[in-house]
Amino acid sequence: MISNEMSEKLNLQINREMYSAYFYLGLSAQAETANLKGAAAWFFAKYGEEMEHALKIYRYLIDQDAAVSFTGIAAPPSRLEGVMEMFEQTLAHERKVTGAINELVDQALSEKDHATNVFLQWFVTEQIEEEATVNDILGRLRLFGDQGQGLLMIDNELGELAKQITAEG
Ligand SMILES: [Fe+2]
Ligand SMILES: [Fe+2]
Numbered sequence: 689m690i691s692n693e694m695s696e697k698l699n700l701q702i703n704r705e706m707y708s709a710y711f712y713l714g715l716s717a718q719a720e721t722a723n724l725k726g727a728a729a730w731f732f733a734k735y736g737e738e739m740e741h742a743l744k745i746y747r748y749l750i751d752q753d754a755a756v757s758f759t760g761i762a763a764p765p766s767r768l769e770g771v772m773e774m775f776e777q778t779l780a781h782e783r784k785v786t787g788a789i790n791e792l793v794d795q796a797l798s799e800k801d802h803a804t805n806v807f808l809q810w811f812v813t814e815q816i817e818e819e820a821t822v823n824d825i826l827g828r829l830r831l832f833g834d835q836g837q838g839l840l841m842i843d844n845e846l847g848e849l850a851k852q853i854t855a856e857g
Contacts (some may be wrong), residue, residue: 690804695754697795698745698804704788705742706761709735711781714764715774724839726847727771733853740857741811748807771842772826772834779822801822821849 690698716731733856749756768774789811796804825846 690752690754690801691799694795694799694801694804695749695811697743697792698749698754699757699758701788701792702749702756703746703759704785705745707764708781708785709738710761711764712738712778712836714766715768715778717818718766718768718774719771722771724843724846725772726843726845726850727774729850730846730853731774733850733857736857737853741814744810748804758795770834771839772829775822775826775829779819779826782815782818782822786819791817813830 712731712735716728716735719725719728719731746756765777768777789808793805793808793812795801796808827841828845829838832841834842843847
């Protein structure tokens, strides 16, 4: 059993993960429109990962015999200006999610809820990896450029990264 407060906060995190999925699917559509096939595949792969995150928490709540309650999912940003802004917004978004995960850990620790604390550690590690990956992509966009040949190269790399994510999942 977990506390009502803990389960309410985990339910909110399901919503954040669903929003993250929606956010990435929206960016994937925008990348498709811009003919950035690799970026579109990468954002689509992230969409799938975020859905898995939402379902992990869903399953945890069920396993803990806690209530699951869904709320509306906000619309993601539309029409971002170019690939640089897409990844800048992605980093800002993931940093917010990291903050939310940290608050969930704080809650679990304050309640001495060891099960939820252990459950959340996977998400703590995942956020480190996600922020690092997006930082790396942004760094390469700044170094090689977000237009022309530089963008083509990075778009190809993103396509390869997307294949790796899909193979792992
Ligand atoms: Fe996530
Ligand atoms: Fe994420």
